[in-house]
Amino acid sequence: MSILVYTESENGKLKKAAFEVASFAKGIADLMNTSLTAVTINAENVDELKTYGVEKVLKVSNDKLSKFNADAYAEVISQASKKEDSKIVVVSQSANAKYLAPLLAVNLEAGYASNVVALPKLGEGFVVERTAFTNKAFNMTFISTDVKVLGLSSNSFGLKENEASLSEEDFSPELSDDEFGIDVVSVDKNKDKVSIADAEVVVSAGRGMKGPENWEMIEELADVLNAATACSKPVSDMGWRPHSEHVGQTGKPVATNLYIAIGISGAIQHLAGISASKNKVVINTDPEAPFFKAADYGIVGDAFEVVPQLIEKLKEF
Ligand code: FAD
Numbered sequence: 001m002s003i004l005v006y007t008e009s010e011n012g013k014l015k016k017a018a019f020e021v022a023s024f025a026k027g028i029a030d031l032m033n034t035s036l037t038a039v040t041i042n043a044e045n046v047d048e049l050k051t052y053g054v055e056k057v058l059k060v061s062n063d064k065l066s067k068f069n070a071d072a073y074a075e076v077i078s079q080a081s082k083k084e085d086s087k088i089v090v091v092s093q094s095a096n097a098k099y100l101a102p103l104l105a106v107n108l109e110a111g112y113a114s115n116v117v118a119l120p121k122l123g124e125g126f127v128v129e130r131t132a133f134t135n136k137a138f139n140m141t142f143i144s145t146d147v148k149v150l151g152l153s154s155n156s157f158g159l160k161e162n163e164a165s166l167s168e169e170d171f172s173p174e175l176s177d178d179e180f181g182i183d184v185v186s187v188d189k190n191k192d193k194v195s196i197a198d199a200e201v202v203v204s205a206g207r208g209m210k211g212p213e214n215w216e217m218i219e220e221l222a223d224v225l226n227a228a229t230a231c232s233k234p235v236s237d238m239g240w241r242p243h244s245e246h247v248g249q250t251g252k253p254v255a256t257n258l259y260i261a262i263g264i265s266g267a268i269q270h271l272a273g274i275s276a277s278k279n280k281v282v283i284n285t286d287p288e289a290p291f292f293k294a295a296d297y298g299i300v301g302d303a304f305e306v307v308p309q310l311i312e313k314l315k316e317f
Contacts, residue, residue: 002035003028004086005054006077008094009043016159016198017092019052023160024152025090026053027119032088036164039080039171041065041073050166052159058083058171067184068096072175074103079173081108081147093151094197101151111145117156154197155255155276196247199228201258202277204247206232206270208263208284208303212240217307218262224314230254232264248273262303266291283307 005025007018022038029036030053037056038049042065046057058080065072077100081089089104091097093115105112117138118129126143131153196202203222209215215229222229229245236246247254249269255276262283264270271294274280282295283306292298299306 001085001087002037002056003032003088003090004077004081004084005036005038005090006092006097007038007040007043007046007049007054008092008097009040012042012044014040014043014045014048015092015094017094017154019048019159020154020157021090021092021152022049022052022054023162024119024157025088026160026162026164027157028088028090028150029053031119031122037080037084037086039077041076046168047166050164051161053162053164054166055164057166057168059168060171060173062172062175064175064180067187069180069182069184070096070100070103071181072179074100074107075175075179076173077104078107080171083171087147089147089149091149091151093153097151101149105149108147108149109145110147110149111143112149112151113141113143114151115153116150117153120150153253155253158255158276194222194226194228196228196230196245196252196254199256201225201227201260202230202247202254202256203227203260203262204230204232204254204264204274205235205262205303206264207234208265209235209240214304215241217304217311221260221307221311221314224311225258225260227258227260232267232270261291261295262307264291265289266294 003025005021008015026036035055036053038054039058040046041060091101113128115130116128121127127140129138130141132139205218230247231241231245233246235241236243249272254274258279259274259277260281279296282291282298283303285302287300
């Protein structure tokens with residue numbers, strides 16, 4: 001029996017979330033003294049998975065799977081799980097994975113725990129810690145089924161390097177037309193923007209920016225740093241920025257290498273979502289702003305003066 005992890009890709013490239021779920025699944029494999037297998041769908045750079053402890057990759061290459069299809073993808077993963085006799089299947093909590101995970105659980109007659117944030121406790125049965133009520137609480141969930149599907153909450157575990165020797169195997173699951181009941185006609189996506197989940201750097205701004213018209217410099221700073229843009233909750237509530245950019249306790253969690261917070265006070269609910277980021281830089285006019293206590297580097301200053309200078313300096317590199 002090995003642990004199976006579904007490692008997602010986009011346009012043939014494995015996503016950052018794939019390396020996080022692999023790191024997490026490797027943690028479970030170590031706890032259970034077993035091996036780790038990944039299944040990929042139309043991914044090319046599968047070799048990178050060995051850095052995160054994956055020992056075997058089942059590579060599925062099928063043009064019919066070039067667009068995400070929840071039923072078909074769930075079928076592929078369940079066949080991979082049966083082939084490997086995997087009792088634990090780990091997926092991410094991307095929008096696509098959230099869609100396919102319950103279908104996968106039905107296929108495998110498995111218990112499904114979403115929003116898992118830590119390695120399972122194995123003392124008295126199989127117990128996982130999960131977030132609840134939009135991250136306001138945690139609960140411990142006991143899974144009693146033989147087969148288990150776990151959805152790892154993004155950015156809750158981080159990347160853990162654990163070099164393994166990797167073998168690759170082509171895998172061709174049997175897919176009938178029934179698995180393609182939904183035909184994805186097109187996918188409308190902003191291709192130029194770095195997503196918060198995949199970003200190494202996030203430039204985030206708050207109410208201190210005064211209004212949506214002032215986001216041009218935030219976008220420019222993000223461009224220079226190849227960063228994703230994010231914002232505080234009131235900013236998205238007021239419609240200055242899309243809700244997809246809201247980070248914090250009730251928004252997206254962020255665990256980047258560098259989080260730059262501009263004109264954000266640092267309320268506890270905001271900090272709850274970004275505390276896993278490695279380096280936090282704060283730009284705020286108020287030296288008493290609570291964010292400075294959580295910051296690695298701080299600039300007490302007006303964003304409208306500091307940010308343009310920062311952009312100019314960074315352009316020199
Ligand atoms: P403000 O608190 O208004 O702070 C603006 C900051 O900008 C100030 O520190 C000010 O000094 C600074 N500033 C002003 N002008 C400038 C300038 N020219 N240059 C530089 N700095 C300047 N908030 C979240 O962000 N995420 C959440 O997930 C979240 N969840 C919540 C859940 C609950 C249940 C509740 C009750 C609240 C939640 N909040 C959340 C809201 C949170 O409590 C704060 O109200 C919010 O984070 C404040 O946003 P802000 O820092 O952008 O605005």
